[in-house]
Amino acid sequence: MQPRNMSMSGVVDLAAVKAAQEAKTKAEQARAEAVRQGGGGAVSPADLVIDVDEAGFESDILQRSAEVPVVIDFWAEWCEPCKQLSPVLERLAVEYNGRFLLAKIDVDANQMLMQQFGIQGIPAVFAVVAGQALPLFQGAAGEAQIRQTLDQLVQVAEERFGLTGLTVDPDAVPGGGGAAPEAEEPVGPYDALLEAAVQALDAGDLGGAIQAYKNVLTDDPGNPEAQLGLAQAELLHRVQGLDPQQVRANAAGNPKDVEAQITAADLDLVGGHVEDAFGRLIETVGRTAGDDRDAVRVRLLELFEVVGADDPRVVAARRALARALF
Numbered sequence: 654m655q656p657r658n659m660s661m662s663g664v665v666d667l668a669a670v671k672a673a674q675e676a677k678t679k680a681e682q683a684r685a686e687a688v689r690q691g692g693g694g695a696v697s698p699a700d701l702v703i704d705v706d707e708a709g710f711e712s713d714i715l716q717r718s719a720e721v722p723v724v725i726d727f728w729a730e731w732c733e734p735c736k737q738l739s740p741v742l743e744r745l746a747v748e749y750n751g752r753f754l755l756a757k758i759d760v761d762a763n764q765m766l767m768q769q770f771g772i773q774g775i776p777a778v779f780a781v782v783a784g785q786a787l788p789l790f791q792g793a794a795g796e797a798q799i800r801q802t803l804d805q806l807v808q809v810a811e812e813r814f815g816l817t818g819l820t821v822d823p824d825a826v827p828g829g830g831g832a833a834p835e836a837e838e839p840v841g842p843y844d845a846l847l848e849a850a851v852q853a854l855d856a857g858d859l860g861g862a863i864q865a866y867k868n869v870l871t872d873d874p875g876n877p878e879a880q881l882g883l884a885q886a887e888l889l890h891r892v893q894g895l896d897p898q899q900v901r902a903n904a905a906g907n908p909k910d911v912e913a914q915i916t917a918a919d920l921d922l923v924g925g926h927v928e929d930a931f932g933r934l935i936e937t938v939g940r941t942a943g944d945d946r947d948a949v950r951v952r953l954l955e956l957f958e959v960v961g962a963d964d965p966r967v968v969a970a971r972r973a974l975a976r977a978l979f
Contacts, residue, residue: 698821701746705756707763714756718781721818722753722810724789727770727777729761734793735776741796745803751819752807780806783814843869843876850882859890884958892919911937911945915952922956930956931970939977950974
């Protein structure tokens with residue numbers, strides 16, 4: 654298994670939408686099967702940190718990642734930074750109360766796993782979520798940075814794959830009686846509509862997802878989750894059923910055809926070629942005028958929404974667009 658880098662910035666990698674949805678479905682099926690076989694019960698805090706070797710990788714990490722994010726700590730006895738990092742990760746695994754599982758892998762005894770993950774040095778920390786691997790950080794890291802990374806991991810696991818973690822037995826918490834239960838977070842006024850949009854996406858009903866997001870924005874025009882979801886769903890809807898080869902041939906053969914360039918840019922973005930999509934439209938802005946230029950500019954701004962305003966590629970493209978316009 655080769656590790657796969659998954660952005661945790663809150664922006665969905667559109668090139669991986671289908672894979673993510675398939676992984677989510679498999680995760681749900683695995684959880685249902687675990688319940689059917691009598692699994693999925695509460696665990697003790699001691700069970701939140703496990704040692705894993707090559708023989709147990711499939712069952713202890715890949716299969717478990719269908720029910721909880723698995724953080725992997727690659728370490729070795731001779732590694733001094735590892736001796737500083739590992740206790741922090743172990744303590745946080747208990748503190749996070751089942752929202753992730755910590756798997757410790759001794760690289761000296763498991764060279765094959767080290768090679769498969771492409772690790773060049775330790776400590777190295779990865780995660781596996783619904784069977785998909787992603788790098789978290791390498792080398793020593795401060796606790797604040799680690800917490801931020803773990804918070805993002807937990808959020809991605811829950812929002813994209815529905816992984817809410819493990820249930821920890823309160824009677825097994827050291828000190829007896831367990832921690833006081835957290836107050837249940839109140840349900841937001843648009844949670845049901847946003848959930849309906851996600852379910853529509855899961856079912857491949859892009860039209861239904863678009864309408865659900867629009868329903869939220871009708872009452873709350875500034876809702877960031879609905880704005881992002883609508884931009885992504887509309888993009889996927891636009892490219893649905895297109896012939897990529899024909900679209901690219903049209904764009905290459907007709908550089909002044911605004912619609913051809915806009916459609917090709919949509920495909921570029923869905924394919925993960927973000928900078929190509931932006932560059933194509935910025936060049937088109939530079940050689941058009943009037944309504945044509947405005948149409949290209951509007952589509953480019955829509956694609957900025959899909960990727961996210963804080964993404965450095967968007968920041969750079971905004972500067973390039975300003976130069977092209979003025």
